[in-house]
Amino acid sequence: MKQLLLEIDETTEAKINAAAKTAGLSAQQWLQQIIDEKTVTTWPNAIKALAGTWQDAPFSEELRAAEGQDISREDF
Template identity: 80%
Template structure:
């Protein structure tokens, strides 16, 4: 396993510590989770399951089929 040395300011360190503690993770686990989320190269399964789960809407012509014909406007 590789090691990474990262220089950060005290405010950033406090934010990382608080976020990791809030998530119930070690700092290493929390940072790995953030890196994994930000570098994902595929869509999550929940998104991949969406296509085809909703009904397509009608085209404009179909929606206007029962409205009759437009009338000509008078010229100015």
């Protein structure tokens, strides 16, 4: 496994440590998770599973089918 030296200020370190503790992870695990989330190149499976699960919006002809016929315009 490679190592990375990263210089950060104390405020940023405190934020990382607090976020990692809240997530129940070590700072290293939390940073790895953030990097993985931000560099993903494919859609998550939960998003892929949504495809085809909702109804398509109706076309304008279907929406207007019950409205009747338009009348002819007057000539100028």
